[in-house]
Amino acid sequence: MEKIDRLDKKILGILSHNARIPFKDVAAECGVSRAAIHQRVQHLIENGVITGSGFDVNPKSLGYTTCTYVGLNLERGSMYKEVVEKLNQIPEVVECHFTTGHYTMLVKLYAKDNEQLMDLLNAQIQIIPGVVSTETLISLEQSIKREIPIATGL
Numbered sequence: 001m002e003k004i005d006r007l008d009k010k011i012l013g014i015l016s017h018n019a020r021i022p023f024k025d026v027a028a029e030c031g032v033s034r035a036a037i038h039q040r041v042q043h044l045i046e047n048g049v050i051t052g053s054g055f056d057v058n059p060k061s062l063g064y065t066t067c068t069y070v071g072l073n074l075e076r077g078s079m080y081k082e083v084v085e086k087l088n089q090i091p092e093v094v095e096c097h098f099t100t101g102h103y104t105m106l107v108k109l110y111a112k113d114n115e116q117l118m119d120l121l122n123a124q125i126q127i128i129p130g131v132v133s134t135e136t137l138i139s140l141e142q143s144i145k146r147e148i149p150i151a152t153g154l
Helices: 006-017 023-030 034-046 077-087 114-125
Strands: 066-074 093-098 105-111 131-139
Touching: 006 023, 006 034, 023 034, 066 077, 066 114, 077 093, 077 105, 105 114, 114 131
Parallel strands: none
Antiparallel strands: 066 105, 066 131, 093 105
């Protein structure tokens, strides 16, 4: 990954607060041309600095009222990729991490209610070959959600 300069960091800071801001407004704030912003953003995308663009959809607006983190323990850590393939087939699973510590994997999922959560756990996750045990943590409230801070100084 290439080094990111001060202008790149300024652009990232602006876009991380509002990804829908027009490039002309970013250019004005940065004191460069719109073409320069477009070129810089393309470069950041190509180099994997910017990994996505989209909208955050509130899961509750779609009826998903239960946010859950599930710690999974696997028979062998080497089974991780096969388990990820199975988890990827469950649409309610929105994140999956291979971790150190108490769990082999940590999964974030959304369920419409406790009944669906129980079905996801018992009939879809716990039956995946290699999954030995699970521990479920229900999120009562998301208090902080933000992007990593972008320091503009070099």
